[in-house]
Amino acid sequence: MTADGHPEVATDAGVVRGRWRPTTGGRGAPRSAAFLGIPFAEPPVGDLRFAAPVPKAPWEGVLDAAAYGATAQRGDPGVVLIPEPSIPGDSTLNVNVFTPSPERPAVGAGLPVLVWIHGGGYFAGSPASPWYDGRNFNRDGVVTVTISYRLGFDGFGWIEDAPSNRGVRDWLAALDWVRRNIAAFGGDPGRVTIAGQSAGGGAVLTLLGMPVAQHLFHGAIALSGVLTDASAARAEAFGRDLAARAGIAPTRAGLSTVLEERILDLQKKATSIGIRGLRAAFTHGLQLGPTVDGDLLPRPTTEALRGGAGADKPLVIGTVDDEFAMAFTEGPMARITPLVPTGAILAALAVPKRQRAPYLAANSDIAARGKARLAGRALSDKMFRVSVPRIAGFRGDAPTWTYRFSWPSGRFGLAGHCLDVPFFFDCLDGSAVEPLAGAHPPQSLSDEIHSAAVAFVTAQDPGWPRSAAGGPVSRVFDLPSTNRPDAYASVRPLLG
Structure with a gap:
């Protein structure tokens, strides 16, 4: 001191x-x-x-x-x-x-x-x-x-x-x-x-x-x-292509001659995931990442x-309900998506034909809210939510707890990407929270989520039942929060 x-x-x-x-x-x-x-x-x-x-x-x-x-x-x-x-x-x-x-x-x-x-x-x-x-x-x-x-x-x-x-x-x-x-x-x-x-x-x-x-x-x-x-092959192809567009050899010596700003410009297209690139991303992974x-x-x-x-x-794993739904419910896609056939929407999101009918049946409540909401949920499921039951299933009897964050933002009416982070850190009074969460997000929910994180870090138990292959259960964070059996049932058709 x-x-x-x-x-x-x-x-x-x-x-x-x-x-x-x-x-x-x-x-x-x-x-x-x-x-x-x-x-x-x-x-x-x-x-x-x-x-x-x-x-x-x-x-x-x-x-x-x-x-x-x-x-x-x-x-x-x-x-x-x-x-x-x-x-x-x-x-x-x-x-x-x-x-x-x-x-x-x-x-x-x-x-x-x-x-x-x-x-x-x-x-x-x-x-x-x-x-x-x-x-x-x-x-x-x-x-x-x-x-x-x-x-x-x-x-x-x-x-x-x-x-x-x-x-x-x-x-x-x-x-x-x-x-x-x-x-x-x-x-x-x-x-x-x-x-x-x-x-x-x-x-x-x-x-x-x-x-x-x-x-x-x-x-x-x-x-x-x-x-x-x-x-490795996909990563190498991208690296060679970027170097070729920069006009240099794909080596440390060659790339070291390229200014950082130029590298950022060259990678921008590949790291911006548009609708057209979703199928490749779902099939092969992102071009820049592990x-x-x-x-x-x-x-x-x-x-x-x-x-x-x-x-x-021990592992805690979960998602928010509407991760990237705003890609379809806000902006130009909100106007275009209702005009597209449902089958074409699911095809664009790399949902195989054999999975479409079971998926629509499991998500009938979302489909009833319109094609934009369905597309947003399908995108969220393919990119994020399907991994929760998949990984929990892989782990068998290993200590695993799953959750869903379902509280809808007071700004967007959806539980969108990143919304759970200020609840996790208990910083609802922090800067830039209101544009994402709306005015006066519930402190009681933040207390619950943050306390669960503290309990897990401290004692390796967040406070709700473990998920097991024979009886998957998740904590659904909302007002009020509940423990729900098979809370990811709506994404299970995507596992087939």
Whole structure:
């Protein structure tokens, strides 16, 4: 502690100085110490741009960790619903640590740890969002870490002579930093839960299925997880095509001559998923994201989980009800979709012909609300919701809890993508919540969801029955919330 009251912590690379801030809610720990922008690896620029992450060299003196570090996201990608600022700079491989007790505890007395991996389709997003501030997890006795990682082509693009899955390697390096250093911030390295939403939820599932990641965490929470599992051949084809359009060889030397802005421009088309590209995305995965490379990811995540990977780790997995429904209920598609035959809508969303009649029967309530709502639900089901019963089924008797977030936004009338995040972090009073959730979202629901997350991180049980193959049950978060048997029955026709 400094003379002016700022907390200081010694990491294995040097001392960092944080800042105290108040928590909210009037219970638990009244304040939280934030240590922002702590580098866990050297800046991935110059010779290190397309390299595996290199651990941060020790520094002299005290690193003032009062502001968020540089982000891999540049500018405004125009796709995020969460306020995720872009911060310029080279040192993009950094972590933010929030703790109620910034001192090393006695052996066995450390607090449980939550590590958050942001979403953004693997090409956007930022750990510097005010929604990801861990102060209220700290209030309730959980040390919280948010991590940064390389995005887009720099993080996931195939390059002939570069290590694959560089963004995944960044996740591993950040988690290893947590393993080595979190005790100095009051956390227990033996009680680490990873969590993330959207692409971040996909990252959680990817790590859950990775052999080399198993020692780095002990529980997992996947909110609206998106898996890519792109094939090595698909990744290579995209990498060669991007290099050809840039007029250079698909090598580190060649790509290092291309300005970052040019790379971002070249990848934009591939990372913007339009309606025409949905079938390819459903069939082959996203073009930029974790790739089955036969090395770091030896097999697709779904196969790994089916084979028992991560079965010793408790998992909470679920989605919101209307993930991407607004793609059809808002804007031009809301006018066009009612004119399209139902069969054509389902075909465009890669629903096989044999599944269409059973799917329509299972979703008759949604279909009755019109084709736009049906298309939105089908898109949400194909991209997000079908993975919940599928993965829960793969895990068999492994400790698994499923949920649905069904509360409709006061702004859109739907439980849309990202709506659950401020409830999870208990930050309904935060910036930019009202445009997504509407005025006065229910604090009682936030209390329930956040408390369930705290209970899971702390005691590996969120407070509702486990899901099992013989009797799947989910917590449905709404007003009121309920436990519902087979709450994902409406997506089961897509499993056939």
